Amino acid sequence: MLDLPLRTAPLVFFDFETTGLYPYRGDRVCEVALLRMRDGAEDLRYTTLIDPERPLSERSFQVNQISAEELNGAPRFAEVAGMLREQWAGPVLVAHNALFDSEFLRSELLRAGLPPFDMPVLDTLAIARRLYPRRSSHSLRALALTLGADPPSHRAMDDVLALRVVFGAMTEHLAEAGVTTLGGLLRYARGFIPGENAPDVAPLIHTALGEGRMLRVRYSSRALPEPTERVIRPIELFRQGNTLFLQAYCYFRHDLRAFVANKLEVLELTDDVPPTPDDWAET
Structure with missing residues (x-):
């Protein structure tokens, strides 16, 4: 197709x-x-x-x-x-x-x-x-x-x-x-030019994208320089300039986030959805 x-x-x-x-x-x-x-x-x-x-x-x-x-x-x-x-x-x-x-x-x-x-x-x-x-x-x-x-x-x-x-x-x-x-x-x-090879990322990222599954990862950012463990649901890979990002729903932030792909330490596939914080529960 x-x-x-x-x-x-x-x-x-x-x-x-x-x-x-x-x-x-x-x-x-x-x-x-x-x-x-x-x-x-x-x-x-x-x-x-x-x-x-x-x-x-x-x-x-x-x-x-x-x-x-x-x-x-x-x-x-x-x-x-x-x-x-x-x-x-x-x-x-x-x-x-x-x-x-x-x-x-x-x-x-x-x-x-x-x-x-x-x-x-x-x-x-x-x-x-x-x-x-x-x-x-x-x-x-x-x-x-x-x-x-x-x-x-x-x-x-x-x-x-x-x-x-x-x-x-x-x-x-x-x-x-x-x-x-x-x-x-x-x-x-997703920011890739016609004919460009598939992005070189951890194999489990491709698996999660293809099967619609979640990943347990470790990630550090400028806001949180100390690596934090979190569960994410990958949505797509995209390139901005020379940087490759993974767009994902982050259950740590409960929001969509763009992760620098080469800074992600992928730990495992998971199907366990983290609980929603009590103060965000449906009313």
């Missing part, structure tokens, strides 16, 4: 609206939308409100304007999760700021008792930052206004429709840079 041309590759554009910004503090998905493309044509469109089983934060309501009344009677995520997995089977997922949506997806699937998704994810935010380095903003709205899409409204399907148009325009510019296949774009989004 990685050799498929971008214009015909199977893709699922998706977006979530959420009750807040932090799934580890109990925030939930309250709307989902997806649009599936096969052979360059749309073959599925789906959207639904989701009962998040908790109130929206004031900040989230100001953004998406989804009211409690609208959510009354909506299905819970667990009720649609199996169907979503079937619709996503095979294609590559595409989202803007995909790390945000992917972490909510991981959290919701875990709550539903389902395994994590294992399909590749393309982040149009990361692609745009590399493709258009001189632009002052790489938000979906800014890209939509300059690439011919209707501006998104912060409702899930409107954002998905804008994302599809933005992605289509970006693929034309990517072709000029020599990126024409799905595999080439996955590497380009």
